[in-house]
Amino acid sequence: MTRLTGGVIDHETALRFTFNGKTYSGRKGDTLASALLANGVQLVGRSFKYHRPRGVLSAGSEEPNALVTLRGGAREEPNTRATVTELFDGLVARSQNHVGPLHRDVMAVNDLLSPLFASGFYYKTFMWPRAFWEKLYEPLIRHAAGLGRLSGEADPDAYDKGFLHCDLLVIGGGAAGLAAALAAGRAGVKVILADEDFQFGGRLLAETHQLDGMPATSWVTAVMAELSGLENVRLMPRTTVFGAYDHGIYGAVERVSDHVSAADGEVRQTLWRITAKRSVLAAGATERHIPFPNNDRPGIMLAGAMRAYANRWAASPTRHPSDPVIIFTNNDDGHRTATDLLAKGVPVTAVVDPRDDAPTFGAYELITGVVDDTKGRLGLTSVRVTQNGQSRWMPCGALGVSGGWNPNVHLSSHHRSKPVWDEALLAFVPGKDLPNGMIVAGAAVGQGTTAKALRSGMEAAVSSLAALGISAERIDLPDADDTAAAQTAFWHVSRKGRAWVDFQNDVTVKDIVLAHQENMRPVEHLKRWTTLGMATDQGKTSNISALAVMAELTGKSLPETGTTIFRPPYTGVTLSVLGGGDTGKHFRPTRYTPTHQWSASQGATFVEVGAWLRAQYFVQPGETHWRQSVDREVLAVRRGVGLCDVTTLGKIDVQGPDAAEFLNRIYCNMMGTLAVGRVRYGLMLREDGHAYDDGTCARLSENHFVVTTTTANAALVYRNMEFARQCLWPDLNVSLISTTDAWAQIAVAGPNSRTLLSRVVDGFDLSNEVFPFMACAELTVCGGLRARLFRISFSGELAYEIAVPARYGNALMERLAQVGADLGATPYGTEALGVMRIEKGHAAGSELNGQTTAQMLSLGRMVSEKKDSIGAVMSRREGLAQDKRRLVGFRPVDKSEAIVAGSHLFTQGETRNTTTDQGWITSAAYSPHVGSSIAIGFLEEGDARMGEVVIAANPLEGREVRVEVVSPHFVDPEGGRLRD
């Protein structure tokens, strides 16, 4: 146990947790990493490629080493950074990526073979024999690769999604962020302050310097108290702003209940889309290490992290309290760790600093030199220090390394703004063309001292508000006692042996040298060749060091060598939360037809049709196969009368003095000449001349039409009609509105349909003379209920469609079935509907698939030459005009055989390949009327091949059928029935 005193943890509240099955005790306010360190645990994981033993490197979200699998069962959460995992009672964690126990990983053999695994090696081998790649080499690689493991079970937790709007979004709650939030908060504007940490304060919680002579933490406490009292300020701890998107929109994830042991039903995380007029990026900075041989042992840690663990979490980095600590730094900031640790009673034996003019700040030995090797496979035991050529091994339980600090510019470059090199800071800072409205403040822009951070944060807020025309008071800032840390450009220790640059992906200085040698010098080539910066930390701790090494090799300056921009997300985001709360059955909304309840009561089986759920067929007692139900329904329509809910067809209300002219331009055929009280079939083309939708158009009065569209295209047709109205012909006086949902529409089809309807209409004359085929009328039914009646037929039988206000649809359907019982009134679903339209050769989705033309549908004559309409001109292009494929019918020569849609058509005796392909079957069904399978489809010069026998080939399912080319009208080709 190496727990120290003080810090901002609650020493009184102990939390029990287990790591690799062993139970430990931590404190409230701990992270998993700080708790493990406080328990003397240094070895926490293995590296990706060489399976090197690894310990905690950092104290933040940049952690490349301390990745664990959290929780268990379906809640198992791989690759979780122990350094940002808030400890809770009962937490269970396991280390990853090892075979056998963590301290005896058999995969560590890779480390011995490391020379074979130099960067890019796999591009150069595994090529022979060819077959071995998928069979042997790749499976081996795949199983070796990867870090954590998914449970394989569905994520059981609840997630939420939401939208926030504010004047100022402050990203990061450290010194700069708090000053910004306070200044803006006092100005009364709407502020959101978000921090990925569970405690606001940032580095102020990790440092010992004072504000106004008091510990910085007490200033933080006071500020938080004031902010939480402000109505206009929303405090969002445990919230990572992961991406900057266009026009001030930010993606953020709030970890609502990740810090408690899973509570069912409670939201785990919430995805917030934040729209901010202005933003202040105060994300702080990330410390970089210094590559030197064997710099990756457990116990070697960033100096700033070491300081944070001691000051904030009262945890010593060593396994035993008496183990000596050494610091290796190229800057003054590293020395601060030595003094802070000494103050906590941790034995710091030396600070190794390559600078000749390195100062001393406390009672430790200052060695002007470098650390160039280490010992301690599972935990650091000693380091080799070299001073003017003289090397000595020094016992060491933990080594703190500081190579300077990199501003966290990530979000500032999400719009591809290139960071620029600041020679004074020896770091990249945000460049120009930042995301609109963003100001970067504090350590994120190199203003690293507390005093500068506070000021730049406040100033950022003030100028942000000024840009909104709001003048905010400057606030009094506390006096900070820290001073800028001097540093020198010292990038790595070049000695024999492997010096790690990217810890997780095991990229060493040698790999960079090799990349240079093989001309993989542009930074993107370097990264892709060596996998540098591709690990879960996305190079937060490695990119700059790597650039520096490459710069040294090419003799170019570091900025000349290149920079790297970052892309969202800033840190890993749970896929579940991006997917939102509603999944499974609620992935997309479901539309129910007005007669759904009744259909269900009649034993309907339902089917998804776009967003709709429609009755597919109605199984009656004794029916064991769906075909029996469908055949029965079809015959019922052909012999008696059937009822089908056709509400799903789109309905668009078109009104105005120019409605007729407008429709003339929308439909390829004449519509303006339609008489009042009549309906006409209409075909719509896209402007590129292809057919895309069809339906009926009814003229209710001189200036009032109702257009029906196919179910699939309802929204599209409406959109296109609005485009024509607003953008193409604004001079036409017409108005449009959708009424699809307002009316429940029921098809009443079959020889008995007139008789049936006569029993519900209120004294309306349905006789052929008064209400012939393609007539329409507004009337009342069932004692005064307003309704619309259309005499149209999809089935080819005498048929009507009747529409009533949607709330009455269910009752009307019930009534029709009831009063039509003696007439054989039978509900039918989409299957029977499909069979009957195929029997009549009506085109539907499979024929109107956007690739076909009016001509192919044998509707070429409909494209009027007398007028212009959408698509008319382009439909006359050579390629369309000369397309000889035609929609025809097919019957199997052997009645017992079934034709299947998707079969391709070939001339008998012809070899079968792409060039001899003659067409395809679009729709097929068993026709109880014909007594065999029938089909329709497109065939080259089909209209001229009636009676010819062709092959419908379906090798995909090993079938082929000889079929006769026939008219697509299998039922009543003369159309007598629907006119009777």
Place this chain on the structure above:
Amino acid sequence: MRYSGFRVIKEALLGQKGWRPLWRDPEPQPRYDYVIVGGGGHGLATAYYLAKTFQKSRIAVLEKGWLGSGNIGRNTTIIRSNYLLPGNEPFYEFSMKLWENLEQETNFNSMVSQRGIINLIHTDAQRDAYRRRGNAMLFAGADAQLLSPNELREMVPFLNYDNARFPIKGGLLQRRAGTARHDGVAWGYARGADMRGVDIIQNCEVTGMRIEGGKVLGVETSRGYIAAGKVGVAVAGSSSRVMSMAGMRLPIESHVLQAFVSEGLKPVIPGVITFGAGHFYVSQSDKGGLVFGGDIDGYNSYAQRGNLPVVEDVLEGGMALMPMIGRARLLRSWGGVMDMSMDGSPIIDRTSVDGLYFNGGWCYGGFKATPASGFAFAHLLATDRPHETATAYRLDRFARGYLIDEKGVGAQPNLH
């Protein structure tokens, strides 16, 4: 220098001292017989086949950034030949056959991995459409297999079969499809072309074209004028920009497509799976990351970055289809600029300017086409005749009405 397992072992023992640069960084010559504009996958493959198969010399590839920095460097690495239309399928199957021998061809392991692709079926109409497609694939000499729900469950048991908004009713499988290591493809062709004398000139941006009397004489670049016998443009994403230098307007819009990768995970997903009722497709890389994507953002863009709604849309699809990936994390997202053509299919053709050839309009399907596109473009440049599998990719098909519209959505690029 030849790559092999023995070489890797030898170098390991010799401290990697013997490895040579993968390619040179030559100074541009004043004149080339063939100038390929664009050092992406298609441009590099074109140069490779021009030199290797068509035995041409004095070839240069001009790349404005670093080679492979275009969409070859940012895609979801899928290779397949599961197209429907006769204008497309034979071409993509030709590409697939080239993929199958790519490593031996270039002596560079591009990790072509034929782990299969499954297009999921959710409705009867979709099954009919996939049956038509699968048969079209077979007739073009490709492989295809219609999977029953049970066969599907055995192959990919982790899909949401029991609580799906859109039930999964089967799938169309192409076993020979899969993935390839995208950068490795660019590097393999680049190294192969360089070994055959092709000058690959990086950081050399084409800023203008010198055209006289209807013939192209050469290109102005950021590194000076370069005379050329023939100029082949393969700059998908920037096609309109570059061709406007020759005064041409194209049936192309530039759109952004986002793609995503998760943190590294032990293997869970065998091949490529595409959702048929939402915008989501996924595979798993050899490093363990789930590589996935969905629909384009939908508005014209050259910004190489997208927006949040599409991220959410893609993951909604992902979670609906395979809820077991939910606790993995998104590691990185990126955006590429797509040449979205007016019928969703590419163009490989001569132009109205003598000696100027164009290759583009790949929409988001360019990666899988890389070998065939390079081969066909090289064939056109070398012989002035289109390759037999690319005869439909004419520039005048839009004016004449011979469209290759797989989706049937017409002249609206963002719908393809």
Place this chain on the structure above:
Amino acid sequence: MTDLMAITALGAVAPYEFQIGGLVIRENTELALASLSLGRGQGAPTILGTSMPDVGQWQAGPEVSAFWTAPNQWFIEGQGRAHEDFAAIVKAAAPDCAVTEQTDGWVAFDVYSNDGFKPLEGLLEKLVNIDLDGFEVGTALRTGLHHMSVYLIRRSDTHVTIMGMRTFAAALCHALESTAVRLR
């Protein structure tokens, strides 16, 4: 009067009602709707004493209310008149305008808070991407909600109406209820 029995958009006899925390969600089945569009050059009419509100506004009135839906287009509301031929009534009041029956085109959920706007804000920020600061009493707007299209009307400090397409009623209801439940 017809003897056919009407059912609610959710397929029930009685309107849906759900209560949780400080929120009550109640289906309003008695709201009659008709859309009204102006022809070229027409001025906005006054319908039964209610003048047509400005862009993005809702206007309460003695007999009917109205809200703006599009340029030169409004929805007229008649509370308690769902069983009448409301479109005919509106048409009679504005014979020159294009009037279309919409009563059954939509399902209306009234959401009430028993404790100021905050609970409503908490619900809405999880559902719709609008700046709620600008969503003052008397505001009416259309936006997306869980892949559906809805109208939002702020009728009072503690009363918001969310209107969705009728055939989407069940999905809209699920979205409102499950979100309210998750608020805790």
Place this chain on the structure above:
Amino acid sequence: MLIPHPLLGLRDAQEFTYLGDASLLNRPDASSPDAAVAFYDYVYLRDNPAGVHRELWFHEQGDRSWLIVTRNTLTHEILNAELAFKSAVKSEVLA
């Protein structure tokens, strides 16, 4: 993205449906002798600029207005948005 709707102010782009280049407003005259060529150009050819682009957005989840949005395709910065209807009427008048 946020679209500055001329009537409704800033609205999230998710409420809108994108169509494409605003040149689609200028539908050619079908009766002119060169209609075939004009329509080919209208339907298929695009400037596709890397920079300022006038384009059509439909406020489908809103007031159903078609807007002409002027946007920079390199930065996504929006410079202007107007009602297509108004501009179309104007062009009629001017024509």
